[in-house]
Amino acid sequence: xxTATADTPPSGEKLTRKVLTGDHPTWCPGCGDFAVLAAFYxxxxxxxxxxxxxxxxxxxxxxxxxxxxVNTHGGHYIHGRSLPFAVxxxxxxxxxxxxxxxxxxxxxxxxxxxxxxxARKNVNLTYVIMDNFVYGLTKKQTSPTSPIGFKSKxxxxxxxxxxxxxxxxxxxSGATFVARSHAAQVKHMVEMYRRAxxxxxxxxxxxxxxxxxxxxxxxxxxxxxxxxQFIEIEEKKHDGTPEDEKRHDPSDEEAAFRxxxxxxxxxxxxxxxTQRLTKNELEAQLNQRAxxxxxxxxxxxxxxxxxxxxx
Amino acid sequence: MxxxxxxxxxxxxxxxxxxxxxxxxxxxxxxxxxxxxxxxxFLARLAGRTAQEVMTYMTIPSTISGGPSIFQVRMxxxxxLSAGDSADFLVAxxxxxxxxxxxxxxxxxxxxxxxxxxxxxxSDKRFIYFGVPITGLTIEAVGGxxxxxxxxxxxxxxxxxxxNLQIDKLRQLIQERFASKGESVLRNALLAFDAGFxxxxxxVLKRYYYFEKEKDEDGRVQIxxxxxxxxxxxxxxxxxxxxxxYPITPWTSIMEILRSELPKYGxxxxxxxxxxxxxxxxxxxAYAGHTAVTGSxxxxxxxxxxxxxxxxxxxxxxxIVNIQRGGPSTGxxxxxxxxxxxxxxxxxxxxxxxxVIAPENVEGCFYCAIEAARIAREFSVPVIILSDxxxxxxxxxxxxxxxxxLMITPQLDLAPRGADFKPxxxxxxxxxxPPGARIxxxxxxxxxxxxxxHGHPSANPAIHMRMTARRREKLKKLxxxxxxxxxxxxxxxxxxxxxxxxTWGPIREAVRRLRxxxxxxxxVHLRHLHPLPNGLERLFTRFRQVFVVEMNDEGLYxxxxxxTLLRGRYAYQSIRSITKTDGLPYKVREILExxxxxxxxxxxxxxxxxxL
Numbered sequence: 001x002x003t004a005t006a007d008t009p010p011s012g013e014k015l016t017r018k019v020l021t022g023d024h025p026t027w028c029p030g031c032g033d034f035a036v037l038a039a040f041y042x043x044x045x046x047x048x049x050x051x052x053x054x055x056x057x058x059x060x061x062x063x064x065x066x067x068x069x070v071n072t073h074g075g076h077y078i079h080g081r082s083l084p085f086a087v088x089x090x091x092x093x094x095x096x097x098x099x100x101x102x103x104x105x106x107x108x109x110x111x112x113x114x115x116x117x118x119a120r121k122n123v124n125l126t127y128v129i130m131d132n133f134v135y136g137l138t139k140k141q142t143s144p145t146s147p148i149g150f151k152s153k154x155x156x157x158x159x160x161x162x163x164x165x166x167x168x169x170x171x172x173s174g175a176t177f178v179a180r181s182h183a184a185q186v187k188h189m190v191e192m193y194r195r196a197x198x199x200x201x202x203x204x205x206x207x208x209x210x211x212x213x214x215x216x217x218x219x220x221x222x223x224x225x226x227x228x229q230f231i232e233i234e235e236k237k238h239d240g241t242p243e244d245e246k247r248h249d250p251s252d253e254e255a256a257f258r259x260x261x262x263x264x265x266x267x268x269x270x271x272x273x274t275q276r277l278t279k280n281e282l283e284a285q286l287n288q289r290a291x292x293x294x295x296x297x298x299x300x301x302x303x304x305x306x307x308x309x310x311x
Numbered sequence: 312m313x314x315x316x317x318x319x320x321x322x323x324x325x326x327x328x329x330x331x332x333x334x335x336x337x338x339x340x341x342x343x344x345x346x347x348x349x350x351x352x353f354l355a356r357l358a359g360r361t362a363q364e365v366m367t368y369m370t371i372p373s374t375i376s377g378g379p380s381i382f383q384v385r386m387x388x389x390x391x392l393s394a395g396d397s398a399d400f401l402v403a404x405x406x407x408x409x410x411x412x413x414x415x416x417x418x419x420x421x422x423x424x425x426x427x428x429x430x431x432x433x434s435d436k437r438f439i440y441f442g443v444p445i446t447g448l449t450i451e452a453v454g455g456x457x458x459x460x461x462x463x464x465x466x467x468x469x470x471x472x473x474x475n476l477q478i479d480k481l482r483q484l485i486q487e488r489f490a491s492k493g494e495s496v497l498r499n500a501l502l503a504f505d506a507g508f509x510x511x512x513x514x515v516l517k518r519y520y521y522f523e524k525e526k527d528e529d530g531r532v533q534i535x536x537x538x539x540x541x542x543x544x545x546x547x548x549x550x551x552x553x554x555x556x557y558p559i560t561p562w563t564s565i566m567e568i569l570r571s572e573l574p575k576y577g578x579x580x581x582x583x584x585x586x587x588x589x590x591x592x593x594x595x596x597a598y599a600g601h602t603a604v605t606g607s608x609x610x611x612x613x614x615x616x617x618x619x620x621x622x623x624x625x626x627x628x629x630x631i632v633n634i635q636r637g638g639p640s641t642g643x644x645x646x647x648x649x650x651x652x653x654x655x656x657x658x659x660x661x662x663x664x665x666x667v668i669a670p671e672n673v674e675g676c677f678y679c680a681i682e683a684a685r686i687a688r689e690f691s692v693p694v695i696i697l698s699d700x701x702x703x704x705x706x707x708x709x710x711x712x713x714x715x716x717l718m719i720t721p722q723l724d725l726a727p728r729g730a731d732f733k734p735x736x737x738x739x740x741x742x743x744x745p746p747g748a749r750i751x752x753x754x755x756x757x758x759x760x761x762x763x764x765h766g767h768p769s770a771n772p773a774i775h776m777r778m779t780a781r782r783r784e785k786l787k788k789l790x791x792x793x794x795x796x797x798x799x800x801x802x803x804x805x806x807x808x809x810x811x812x813x814t815w816g817p818i819r820e821a822v823r824r825l826r827x828x829x830x831x832x833x834x835v836h837l838r839h840l841h842p843l844p845n846g847l848e849r850l851f852t853r854f855r856q857v858f859v860v861e862m863n864d865e866g867l868y869x870x871x872x873x874x875t876l877l878r879g880r881y882a883y884q885s886i887r888s889i890t891k892t893d894g895l896p897y898k899v900r901e902i903l904e905x906x907x908x909x910x911x912x913x914x915x916x917x918x919x920x921x922x923l
Contacts, residue, residue, distance in 0.1 A: 022753070023767075052749045056756075067756045068768070073746035074756035075598055076768075077591070078621050084555075084588035088595020088603070089746070091579055092553045096599070096746050117584035283579050290574035299576050300718045303547055306572075307711055309487070310534040311360060 032183030032209030039189035061103035063130035080110030119173035167260035177203035222265035233269030334387020336395030341404030343380035346463035351382035359535035359708030368394030392816035452506030461503035468507025538702035543568040545680025550719030552578030554604035555592035586614035600745030606632030628687035646894030671815035674709035691741035790842035803853035804831020821902035
C-alpha cells in the first residue's frame with residue numbers, strides 16, 4: 001500500500017458499556033431494538049476491539065438510527081445503500097471492523113440488490129438486519145417481510161404480496177455466514193454477534209425485533225414466556241454419536257435451505273457458514289501482483305514510466 | 312509531418328510535384344473492426360513525437376461488433392484547434408464509407424479508396440481519385456489472410472509515403488505497439504506497412520505532400536493520449552487511489568484504466584452492481600479518509616444524485632466524472648452534447664451546492680482532475696468534472712506534465728483528535744476524523760441529517776439556516792480564489808464568445824476568422840462553471856454582444872444551459888445563445904453562421920419589452 005497510515009497507538013482504553021454508550025435511543029419504549037443494542041454493547045465488551053477501529057454504519061429506518069447510540073466512528077447514510085458504502089470502507093481500510101445495521105426495508109426492499117452483490121463478493125463486514133415485518137419510521141406500511149393478510153396503511157384490507165423468506169434470500173445470495181436470532185434472546189444475540197464477527201468475509205444476521213407500536217406480538221410464536229417456542233439449531237459436534245446424525249451441519253447448504261423452509265417461526269442460530277476468499281483478500285492479491293510488476297517503484301516513477309510510453 | 316531530415320526521400324522526386332501543406336485533415340472511413348482508430352492513433356502519436364499539433368475526432372458505433380466507424384485526424388504546424396470542418400483527404404474502405412462521407416471531402420480533395428471494394432463515380436470532377444487495391448495487396452503482403460487483417464497498416468504505409476512522413480519513427484511506434492502481441496502479429500503489421508509504403512502513391516498522384524516546417528523541434532517532450540486517459544492519469548497524479556463505477560459509454564474507459572492501474576499504486580477500483588452502489592462505495596472510501604472517485608455518463612449521473620446530496624450534506628470530498636453524451640434517457644450514447652450542465656449544478660434535492668468544472672481539451676482533462684482533487688480535499692465538497700464524448704475519444708498531443716511538481720502521494724490523517732473536535736466549525740473549514748483516529752470524547756456519526764458543528768443531528772431552524780449558509784459560503788470562498796478568465800482576441804468590441812468544455816478549439820478558430828474580417832471579437836472560456844469566478848461582469852460589459860456557444864438545446868425560452876445561468880447571474884440582455892443539437896462537435900462554420908445570424912437581429916434584444 002502506498003497509502004501511508006500514520007496509525008495511532010492502540011488506545012489501551014477498556015471498552016465498557018459506559019464508554020460505548022452514545023445518544024439516548026429515539027426508539028419507542030418496548031422496541032425490540034433496545035435489546036439488539038444492549039447485546040451489541042455486551043459483545044463489544046467481551047471482544048475488546050480497539051475503540052477507534054470500530055465503525056458502525058446504517059441506512060434509513062428506525063433501526064438505522066443505531067450508529068448514533070453507539071459511541072464509535074459511525075455513518076448514517078441514505079436509504080438502502082449502507083452496504084455499498086460499507087464496501088468502500090472495508091475495501092479501502094482493512095484495519096477497521098465494519099458493522100452495518102438496518103431494517104427489512106433497507107435490506108430486503110430498496111437495498112435488496114446490494115445485499116446480493118455484497119454477499120457474493122464476500123466483502124469482509126458484518127450486517128445485522130433488524131427485521132420487524134413493518135415500516136415503522138413512516139408509521140405502518142407493508143414491508144417486504146410483512147405476512148400475507150397483515151393490515152397496514154398501504155394494505156388496509158391485508159397484505160396481498162408474497163413476503164420474502166429472509167433466510168432463503170440470504171443463503172441464495174452467496175453469503176458465507178448466515179444466522180438468525182431474536183431480540184428477546186440477548187445471550188443468543190451476543191453469541192451470533194461473536195460468531196459473525198469472527199467469521200472472515202460477509203456475515204449476516206437477521207434478528208427478529210418487534211415493533212411494539214405497529215406490529216405488536218409479531219414474533220410471540222418464538223417467545224417462550226408468551227407460550228411460543230424458541231428453537232435453537234443444534235450444530236453437529238462430529239462426535240460419532242447416533243444423535244449427532246440429526247444435528248445440523250452449517251457447512252451443508254442444502255440442509256440450510258431445509259431449515260429455511262421450516263414452518264413459522266422456524267429455528268434460530270447459524271444456518272450456514274463456509275470459507276471462501278474474501279474480496280478484501282482477492283483485491284490484496286491483485287495489488288501484490290501489480291506491485292511486484294512495478295518492482296517497488298514510487299508512485300511518481302510508475303506514472304512517469306506510463307507517460308514515457310505515450311511519447 | 313515535418314521531415315526535412317530526409318529520412319524518407321520521395322522515391323523519384325524529380326518528376327513529382329511537391330505540395331506544401333500547413334495542415335491536413337485526413338478522414339478514414341471503414342467499419343469499426345478495421346482498426347482505423349489504430350491508424351489515427353499512430354498518426355497522432357507520430358505528430359506528438361515530432362512536435363506537431365494534432366487533433367483527432369472519431370465516431371464509434373453503439374453496436375457491439377462492426378458498423379461504420381470513422382477516424383479523423385488533423386495535423387499541422389500551426390496551432391490545430393479543431394478536428395476540421397471538411398476533409399482534405401478521405402480514405403474509403405467500402406462503398407458505404409464512400410457514400411456516407413464523400414460530402415465531407417472538400418472540393419479538389421483527394422479520395423483514396425480500396426478499388427477492391429469501392430467504385431466511385433469518376434465523372435464527378437470535384438475530387439481527385441486515387442484507387443488502390445488495398446485488400447488484395449494486403450493479403451498478398453501478409454500471406455493470404457482471408458480475414459483482411461492488416462489493411463489499416465497498409466493504409467498507414469500508403470499515407471506515410473504520400474505525406475513523406477518519418478517512417479523510422481512510424482516503424483518504431485509499430486514495434487512498440489505490437490511487440491507485446493507476439494512475433495507474428497508484429498511481423499504481419501510491418502509487412503503490411505511496408506507494402507503500403509512500397510506502393511508508388513506519389514508517382515500515381517504525380518505529387519507528394521510536404522508539411523511546412525514552421526518551428527524546430529524545441530526539445531519539449533509531448534505525450535499523446537485521449538481525454539479519458541488524460542482524466543484517469545490526472546486522477547492518479549492527484550493522489551486518487553480508490554474509486555468505484557459501473558460501465559456506461561463513454562465513461563467506461565476511465566474505469567477500465569483505473570481498475571488496472573490503481574493496484575500498482577496500492578489502490579483499488581471497484582466495479583459495482585449499479586450506479587447507486589458505485590457512488591456509495593466511493594463515498595465509503597472517502598469517509599474512510601481517502602480522495603476517491605466515481606464517474607459515469609448522463610443517465611448514470613442522474614442515478615447518483617441522491618447520494619450526491621448526502622455528500623454535500625455530510626461534506627465529504629468526492630470527485631465525480633461525467634462524460635456527457637447526447638439526449639435524455641439512452642439518447643445518443645455515442646454522440647456528444649453539453650446538456651448535463653444544469654443537472655451537474657442543480658441535480659439532486661434540496662439546496663445542495665457542489666463544484667462543477669469542465670476541461671476544454673485533452674490537456675485540460677489532466678489538469679482538471681488535479682484541480683478537482685485539490686478543491687474536493689480543501690473544501691470537503693463533491694466536485695463534478697464535466698467532460699464529453701468528443702473529448703473522451705479525441706487524441707491530442709500536449710507537453711508532458713511536470714509530475715515531479717504535481718504528483719501527490721496520499722496520506723491518511725489518523726492523528727488523535729481532542730475532546731473539542733468539531734468536524735463542521737462555523738468559523739473554519741470542515742475537517743473530518745476518519746475511522747481509526749482516536750477521539751477523546753464523543754466519536755462522530757457522519758450523517759445526511761441536518762446537524763450542528765459537532766455533526767450531531769438537529770432539526771433546529773436556526774441551525775439549518777446557519778449550516779445551509781455555511782455550505783454555500785465555502786463555495787463563495789472558492790469562487791473568490793479562482794482566477795478571472797482572460798479574454799482571447801480583442802479585449803473589447805462587438806462580440807464576446809463565451810464557451811465551456813470541448814468547444815474551446817472551434818470557438819477560438821471562429822474568433823480568429825472573424826478578427827481576420829476586421830470584426831472586434833473576443834473569446835472567454837469558462838473552466839469553472841460552479842461557482843463561476845468573480846468579475847465576469849467586467850469582461851461582459853466590454854462587448855456590445857455576448858454570445859454563449861454550447862452544444863445543447865435552446866430550451867423553452869431560447870437560451871442554452873450556460874446562457875440561462877449567465878443571464879440569471881448577470882441579467883444582461885446582451886447575453887444570447889448559439890446552440891445546436893446534432894450530436895456532433897461544433898464546426899467553425901456553424902459558429903460563424905450563429906454569430907452572423909445573431910448579430911443581424913440584435914436590435915430586438917435591446918428593447919426591454921419587445922412584444923409591446
